[in-house]
Amino acid sequence: MRTAKNDRQEMIIKLVKEHEISTQDELTSLMKANGFAITQATCSRDIKELGIIKVTLPNQASKYAVLDRTGDIAPGRLLNVFANSLISCKSAMNMVVIKTLPGMAQAAASALDSMHLQYVVGTIAGDDTVFVAAPGVEEAGALVSTIDDMMSAGISSSED
Amino acid sequence: MRTAKNDRQEMIIKLVKEHEISTQDELTSLMKANGFAITQATCSRDIKELGIIKVTLPNQASKYAVLDRTGDIAPGRLLNVFANSLISCKSAMNMVVIKTLPGMAQAAASALDSMHLQYVVGTIAGDDTVFVAAPGVEEAGALVSTIDDMMSAGISSSED
DNA sequence: CACTAAAACGAATAAAAATACAGAGTTAAG
DNA sequence: CTTAACTCTGTATTTTTATTCGTTTTAGTG
Numbered sequence: 001m002r003t004a005k006n007d008r009q010e011m012i013i014k015l016v017k018e019h020e021i022s023t024q025d026e027l028t029s030l031m032k033a034n035g036f037a038i039t040q041a042t043c044s045r046d047i048k049e050l051g052i053i054k055v056t057l058p059n060q061a062s063k064y065a066v067l068d069r070t071g072d073i074a075p076g077r078l079l080n081v082f083a084n085s086l087i088s089c090k091s092a093m094n095m096v097v098i099k100t101l102p103g104m105a106q107a108a109a110s111a112l113d114s115m116h117l118q119y120v121v122g123t124i125a126g127d128d129t130v131f132v133a134a135p136g137v138e139e140a141g142a143l144v145s146t147i148d149d150m151m152s153a154g155i156s157s158s159e160d
Numbered sequence: 161m162r163t164a165k166n167d168r169q170e171m172i173i174k175l176v177k178e179h180e181i182s183t184q185d186e187l188t189s190l191m192k193a194n195g196f197a198i199t200q201a202t203c204s205r206d207i208k209e210l211g212i213i214k215v216t217l218p219n220q221a222s223k224y225a226v227l228d229r230t231g232d233i234a235p236g237r238l239l240n241v242f243a244n245s246l247i248s249c250k251s252a253m254n255m256v257v258i259k260t261l262p263g264m265a266q267a268a269a270s271a272l273d274s275m276h277l278q279y280v281v282g283t284i285a286g287d288d289t290v291f292v293a294a295p296g297v298e299e300a301g302a303l304v305s306t307i308d309d310m311m312s313a314g315i316s317s318s319e320d
Numbered sequence: 321c322a323c324t325a326a327a328a329c330g331a332a333t334a335a336a337a338a339t340a341c342a343g344a345g346t347t348a349a350g
Numbered sequence: 351c352t353t354a355a356c357t358c359t360g361t362a363t364t365t366t367t368a369t370t371c372g373t374t375t376t377a378g379t380g
Contacts, residue, residue: 041359
């Protein structure tokens with residue numbers, strides 16, 4: 001069943017990945033700006049439940065970050081987020097180049113990372129483009145097929 | 161040069177690895193028990209400098225942690241924050257893909273740039289991933305070896 | 321040695337995060 | 351329909367962490 005809490009925590013993960021958030025008050029404000037009326041207490045509890053951590057950056061500033069924990073998010077949901085924002089997908093030698101809706105590349109790349117697809121060595125995202133490195137030319141081609149399938153397979157309404 | 165601060169921070173890392181420490185006051189006490197008379201303020205500053213994070217365990221308790229990564233730091237070596245922020249390094253054709261702790265990729269890339277390593281044609285960094293372009297497949301493989309060495313030994317050339 | 325500049329530190333305090341508590345809503349059983 | 355057990359959340363508060371400020375220490379220089 002999809003609860004309000006699920007939606008809220010999903011948004012928290014999205015915001016944490018897309019913004020440099022350094023306090024829970026900041027996150028609380030961002031959440032409000034995105035239609036979730038919550039308090040700092042709830043942020044604290046959600047952050048704890050989600051295992052989100054606060055990291056210190058090289059410049060000694062800090063931000064919240066979602067650790068790459070295999071299987072912490074339902075795959076169906078990831079696919080959803082991912083497929084919804086893709087525009088096109090092509091390969092160039094061993095690289096896969098994905099075009100997304102403006103501003104969605106970061107989210108798409110991190111969704112892609114979380115899927116742990118075979119052949120994905122690493123991803124880098126700009127604003128509307130994602131570069132994916134594959135081990136070789138063949139694998140890049142296979143990846144394109146896989147991703148194309150996701151795009152066309154449509155977004156089922158299957159919930160988690 | 162070996163300073164008192166070096167010794168202290170090394171002991172902090174040791175204690176954090178060996179105990180389940182959940183507050184800085186706890187760490188402060190442990191440090192005192194080990195012959196380092198410090199205050200919570202100093203613990204806070206050291207933890208920040210060392211990039212030590214607080215993680216939430218599956219049982220919802222929390223503790224400080226030095227994140228695990230491939231390769232241990234040689235005993236007696238001075239801690240190097242840069243080497244310590246690298247998680248993995250693989251090649252994909254002529255590209256080297258480096259994974260770092262969240263938020264560290266930019267710094268890692270620029271550090272890499274300033275090293276002027278042989279074969280590095282260029283780098284681009286996201287949040288936790290760096291792509292390094294090498295002239296060819298062979299050279300990318302060599303670069304991976306070089307970087308792997310740094311990860312396991314720390315870069316002592318001009319540090320601390 | 322002085323002398324200076326920078327770095328390091330502790331005490332006190334501010335800022336941020338976690339939680340105790342109570343109330344509201346939900347579910348399950350009788 | 352009621353009651354009991356649970357979950358979820360906000361308010362108020364406590365606990366924990368980060369920072370400010372003033373002092374001390376350290377590392378260079380002449």
